[in-house]
Amino acid sequence: MASILTTAEELHDALSAGRYADGGPVRVLDVRWRLDRPDGRPDYRSGHVPGAQYVALDRDLADHDAPVTEGRHPLPPLNHLQATARGWGIDAGDTVVVYDDAKNMASARAWWLLRYAGFTDVRVLDGALRAWTDAGYKTEKGDAATPAPGTIGLSYGALPTLALDEVASFAEDGLLLDARAGERYRGEVEPIDPRAGHVPGAVSAPTTENVGGDGRFRSPDDLRSRFRMLGAEDGMSVGVYCGSGVTAAHQAVALTLAGFEPRVFAGSWSQWSNHPELPVATGPEPR
Template sequence: MSVTTTVSELRDLLDSDEPPVVLDVRWALGDPHGHEHYAEGHIPGAVYVDLDRELAAPPSAAGGRHPLPSLDDVQAAARRWGVRAGRPVVVHDDLGNTAAARAWWLLRRAGVSGVTLLDGALGAWRAAGLPLESGLPPEPEPGDIVLADGGLGVTDADGAAELAASGLLLDARAAERYRGEVEPVDPRAGHIPGAVSAPTGENLAADGTFLPADALRKRFEEKGAGPATRIGVYCGSGVTAAHQIAALEIAGFDAVLFPGSWSAWSSDPSRPAARGDQP
């Protein structure tokens, strides 16, 4: 099952008799203007996806800043986007797919096998000299997709702690947040004791595409992954951790997501926090 679609492949698909649904998840931490950025220029026919409203439930201390939405809510959103059974879906953002991976993960978890990430995200489309359109297009024709629970796995705080102790728990945040030197958004600084630092940005080449599979495999093996290793991933609020899961899949590893991530863990005073560059 492919994780990515190249720009040239997407261009050809859009020119075909059965073009894919293209989802634009324009989101970045601290930037609430994703919809405006989309309106300024997007891949022709792409549908804007609001990460905070459509890819997450309301925040809470227990669930973190981006709790998982219900299956019914994901299905309703997917139908608004025009997703239909058997129709491919290509997802991207303008940030190396670190936000778009949340939509990829949610749809994959809900049984949509034909969903991929546009390798290199919007930057690769621009670099290829391909056109963008501006403005707000009409709503797409509603889809009829029927989603089912299952697929990609999740864990909770207790499960994350257990993976840190007896499996491999990867922290996908920037290294300085892992070390506890800074914490811009969550209640406490540090990391889950036993977790291994694996910043999401290191999954990508300089042009924003995923590293080759063998390079990603070597990266994760050096972090402790192996054929029988149980792997979990967390980040700040369960968004960029989905990108890590995509990279792990490219490398040949399965992993579960801790959706609450550090935002939920650090909100619970009973949960310990470690600092420094060691697990």
């Protein structure tokens, strides 16, 4: 778990020392984004972990030149992500810590994307910004100083994924989890995507149930029990999607903590629902 989560105390000590004892020099990323308030920079400027670089999820962690059939947050081109990560000052051997102000529902996208691109030491600040402030640590206002350009080299493919044409068969033969709220899964509401419902065969598993009221992830044992009740078995690769590939990454963190191998469908419901030839299920049951 040490390579996935970090506590506020551990981060504070690492920033004071300039590096993690079990890692490298620290780079902190503030990934504040919400569906109803995608620009998190004003909140970032009002107070962030000292030295944290602001990450604009829509711009830095997604490709918005892609057609709508690719979903709302398709993966950015590799060269774009690499240039952006170098702009954050990241070098090989660094330890990157990500957080947001919403139980890490957005920052997990940076965790997953950097790991998918081959950067191994990425950690999530457990409890998000609240854990930092609750511990009594100071925040910094305005924009952090621009770091010297990093030299990190990235390459996609380090984690397993699901492509659009693989999802239906995976849902038929394996376990595909839908990380959205239950009412969206059931098709009762759909605030943004063109069709309501879920991928036939997918099981409802709202990612909000992976954390407690304080925003910290439940214990690995608790998470393992939860996913077993949803149908996961030892050694199983578990597929996961959400609305647009953001909170699916949060589910991927929880699955990894629980000892399962997550396969993220990055296009998620926003991609599936933009293909009218693909079937949609509604109601509380997978099919």
